[in-house]
Amino acid sequence: MTDNPKIDPTTGTETTGHSWDGIEELNTPLPRWWLWTFYATIVWGVIYTILYPAWPMVSGATAGLLGYSTRAEVAAEIERVDLSNADLIDSLVTVDLAVLRDNEDLHRFAVQAGRSVFAANCSQCHGAGAGGVVASGYPNLLDDDWLWGGTMDDIAYTVRHGIRNEEDPDARFSEMPPFDWMEDAELDATAHFVRSLSDLDHNATAAAKGATLYADNCSACHGEKGLGNREIGAPNLADAIWLRGDSQEAILRQLKAPRMGVMPPWQARLGEAEVRAVTAYVYGLGGGEAAVGDAEAAPAE
Ligand code: HEC
Ligand code: HEC
DSSP: OOSSSSTTTTTEEEEEEEEEEEEEOOOOOOOHHHHHHHHHHHHHHHHHHHHSOOOOOOOSSSOOOOHHHHHHHHHHHHHHHHHHHHHHHHHHSSGGGGGGGHHHHHHHHHHHHHOOOOOHTTHHOOTTTSSSSSTTOOOOSSOOOOOOOOOOOHHHHHHHHHHOOOSOTSOOOOOOOOOSHHHSSHHHHHHOOOOOHOOOOOOHHHHHHHHHHHHHHHHHHHHHSSSSBGTTTTTSSSSSSOOOOOOOOHHHEEEEEEEEOOOOOHHHHHHHHHHHHHHHHHHHTTTOOOOOTOOOOOOOO
């Protein structure tokens, strides 16, 4: 402000009195609408900081009169989802697993939930796509070749108690003994016979000799024709699916120093609802089997 306002002759506007090389600065007032909008934002800002959390303090921020909190909002949202799922969870933990897939809504809910349970707890061993890892003896869960059984109840049991672990006394258990007492030629012959069971390249003379050794030492667990035995998780040796590899070397390695797969129990870690959900998910991956006496075939999902 100058005490002695000077009017610019060309525009008729007051000048600030500043002049650079004869060029003078006009003192054009702000438009009214702009000014009022500006005041309004200040008022809005003040009201906002009173109503909502705003000013940072030593620990946390001022809470605001409305008591609003994004954290509380998320918690409420989670509670709302849990409540809306409560009925489904209740039904899931009580339903007879053999008929779960007859209840479309419940089945869909279980498979969705089971997918996340699998990603978080199972994929590190069985693979993100459940394809397994042959080198480590982590079985493929996509096929219909089951070590321990592929009905809903079989899978649920495997998941609940695990396999050959020390934590759960009800874990599935069996042990293939080492055949390191056999002579090299005998081991070789037995391995040739094992390969002949699934029509892989083999030496027919050796395999014929191996047949007797197999019948005496292996058939009790793997079956006369090598079809395996689910009671004890003994793999089918007559199909194209191998837990530990189908090469002569891989078979010899298993005979001399058998490796046994270990899986942890999940009952305590996951709880009943999640065990059932992940069971429904694994079952639906492709290899699920109908329960004995269930006339309906397994789903083609
Ligand atoms: C630490 C590794 C590991 C984890 C984690 C794991 N598994 Fe396994 N699982 C195995 C191994 C090893 C076997 C095979 C054991 C054997 O040789 O009999 C197996 C076997 C199975 C089988 C039996 C397959 C058949 O052919 O009968 C099912 C079903 C299964 N797992 C499901 C799951 C599910 C579901 C989860 C997650 C909740 C899970 N596994 C987590 C290692 C694991
Ligand atoms: C007491 C039961 C038992 C006996 C006896 C036994 N096995 Fe096994 N065998 C098993 C089990 C259980 C497994 C699965 C091990 C695992 O979890 O990886 C297995 C796995 C194998 C495998 C790996 C299969 C694959 O899919 O990769 C071969 C090969 C095999 N056995 C061959 C033999 C031969 C040959 C004999 C006889 C000389 C024999 N086994 C005797 C129980 C037995």
